[in-house]
Amino acid sequence: MSDSPTPTAAQLGQIQTLVDSLASRLQRSVQVDTPAFYAFCSSPQYGEVDNARVFNVLHREPNPEPIPWLVDNGVQDSREPVRLPAHEELDLLPRLCVPLWDGERLCGHIWVIDSPELSDADLKVITSFREPIINHMVARDETFVRRVAEMREITRDVALGLDGSLAQAVDNNFLPRRGTIRVHQLTITEANNAHQEDAPERLMMELLRFRRRRPFLVTDNHDGLTIIERSESLDASQLLFDEFQAAAIAVGARIVSRGTSTMNELSGARNTARRASFMATVAALQGLESLTWEKAGAWRLLLGWELTRATVTALSPAASALLSEGSETLWRTVMEYLDNARNVTATAERLFIHRATLHYRLEKAREMMPANTLDDGWECTCLHAALRLHAALESTS
Template structure:
């Protein structure tokens, strides 16, 4: 099996045999291996020392279709990029472009194309194995994250820590919808290592990796609260406030157990009455604020309040059981948002 050192040996051997400078780049023209043999031009020096490529050289690659080439291509000089003539061999793994092998040949004397192909094959084989190993690692990481997102799994946590060379004390947060780089999770979420960047966590404070399922559950609850019409200072677990009581309510607790007025309103199939009741109670019974928020005339609001109070038996502005109805309406909305 060829190692990275093995590719370097092949590049050095080719450079020494031809007396020409050899370079292997990735598909984005970032240098991977290069020889110490032969004359180099400004383009080669810029690529290796400054990690950048002249725009004219990039334009030449596109113009000649080098990314689509399947064999050696003799590339003419590009004076505006201070680029001498050379050979280019695209490195491929099947149909995928893995990089390029470049051999300077300003006087067009390099004819041993077979030697170039042999070196290119060594580099391509190594890069293909690297990509395959990376894909396998990506798939395994995704599988482990899915296990950890579904429930407590200490073995999966330990394996992921080994796979990614993480600190065993690593903590994580979850964003939903997915934000930033992180790792993808099922359900349009993303997990981030705490401290790996600036990200507002939907799941709240960081948790140990083994408790990823808790972070996922918290992020899901926040999203559900927002779908239920909850107004939060920011979309995060630590901004839920009184909604924590709704999220923690057991399934055995019926909405009618909190207050029968909520299911009575829902049974009318009058979304405007449910919305109005929620808005007025959120506003602490303030009619002016509620009318402005709903963009309705106060006369319309008073009519709706009268209907709501008749159905629920609650005085929405001064009634002692307003809080119970408020919680029941939130619970109704939260469960319907599932």
């Protein structure tokens, strides 16, 4: 487990004292935040104010919209202060960012409004506060470490459907009491081909540093995160994932795909988590950002199968014969024919070919497959699933 820290209450008080002192000397607003831009401490208001500061004060969390722009300007990589220009569309005043590094780990940032422009003397004052703030931020907080361990354990218990685990999660304010329970599996990689290998854990740690307005459960696994949340609507779920996307950008991680399944009395927790994981795999295979079990169609029939070329052969000997003996044009024609419920007119229109050409291709395909394959609905189901899997594998190779 990571030793990534978060300040204790006493340490927060000491950071707040430093922030207030710095703001008073500069006569400007100052904020210290985490690498994902969640505020640790903010000073009283001095001078001009912009949308970013107002949003932080009102919502107790960062506005996700400016985060990609901030990252693009190097605030996560630079070891030196970064001057950011005003951004009219985002309603941001010019500001100075002083990254706070403890060795090779970014602890957070100091932010100061840079209007009117800070002098060299001001910069010296700001940088003189950097080391004492870092010293308080890196002090290890056993409470946070215990919370991470507790979150991992209870998330896995709920995902496994252990008796009483869901009630325990609700009683400990890890999940709301009302709403639909959804399990999400996120596939996570390093952003920008970074050489680190702990992107899922870094993102989980950042998500757990501050209690959100709506609680959720999260644990990491070898290539992603399992998240369990309870919300009244799909729109509310999407708002939660907007926060996750912003946090991922901030910590240098990338959410490749998301699979989602809704928990109900028929599926149970264990099956729901299994379905969500499978949906993430299917989404990644098809190049989709997200896919829900409810909208996955016949892909659900392949739950439990490995999505490989061997599965194509095992599912349908007819597909195997067509793929080995026929051309790409033939197997794609058959797939389109099945996609259109064996409707000749619709298939010809989709392929922009004459009906006679379609009939010719289908006859050629029939010759390569076991007799009556295209006339047997049950066999066609296997053939269709196998060809769709083959097409998805082809697109990723």
